[in-house]
Amino acid sequence: MSYVTYEHEAGLVRITLADAEHGNAIHLESVHELFGAVRRARQDHARVILLSAVGRFFSVGGDLGSFAGADDMALYLDDVADSLHRVVSELIRADAVVVCAVQGPAAGAGFPLAAAADIVVAAESASFRLGYGKVGLSVDGGTSLLVNTLGLHTTLRLALLGDSLSAQEALAAGLVARVVPDHQLRGATEEVVATLLALSAGAQAVTKHLIRDRAEAAPEAALRQEALGIRSLGATAEAREGVSAFLEKRRPAFGQR
Numbered sequence: 001m002s003y004v005t006y007e008h009e010a011g012l013v014r015i016t017l018a019d020a021e022h023g024n025a026i027h028l029e030s031v032h033e034l035f036g037a038v039r040r041a042r043q044d045h046a047r048v049i050l051l052s053a054v055g056r057f058f059s060v061g062g063d064l065g066s067f068a069g070a071d072d073m074a075l076y077l078d079d080v081a082d083s084l085h086r087v088v089s090e091l092i093r094a095d096a097v098v099v100c101a102v103q104g105p106a107a108g109a110g111f112p113l114a115a116a117a118d119i120v121v122a123a124e125s126a127s128f129r130l131g132y133g134k135v136g137l138s139v140d141g142g143t144s145l146l147v148n149t150l151g152l153h154t155t156l157r158l159a160l161l162g163d164s165l166s167a168q169e170a171l172a173a174g175l176v177a178r179v180v181p182d183h184q185l186r187g188a189t190e191e192v193v194a195t196l197l198a199l200s201a202g203a204q205a206v207t208k209h210l211i212r213d214r215a216e217a218a219p220e221a222a223l224r225q226e227a228l229g230i231r232s233l234g235a236t237a238e239a240r241e242g243v244s245a246f247l248e249k250r251r252p253a254f255g256q257r
Contacts, residue, residue, distance in 0.1 A: 003030035011047035020055025025063035052101040061108020074234035085223035095205035109141030123182040129164035136242030138229040
């Protein structure tokens, strides 16, 4: 099956997470498709990239079933993290302005994936949660870059306590540009895209890079540290217990094994 769809029309590339049945979960196959789509957008000289998802969820985050089923979970996590980080790096380094439309939960790695966009439009149903600690893993997918948007202590709270941000809280925090009723999400996002396409592509690209470079001096170094962190934890008994507990719908017994 195809986990991602790609459409290109007059400077606009639409990249859509298309595995609604599984909540647009992130695993090695899906993230490879996503990276291929993002790289293709650069080759197609996209002026605007619209990242969206089908179904009730933007993304439930990592596919824990694939994590648990891997012969070596640590190496599998490293492969997934490395591929996802290439996606995030491509999005923030692209000349194209990246717009993301979010409905429902953007959880786990789905949260920083959405936040890698330059402009985020959220439906009222949208929410943003990390939750890595609940399965014995450290943050990944560009979470450390959220400090630039949300601030140190808000990011720490979300990462350590597993709290979530509602769409309105994300708007107040500066992560989200607009919040609209769910049935208006597509129309509101198309308005943003149309505005961007009517402006100077060259000016937008230079402006994006000036601001991004100021906020994120070495994003790839931060992403690699995240990959090393989640890989090291993937080899631990606590990570195996956390993932197993989630899949078995029970409370993890950290520190008891």
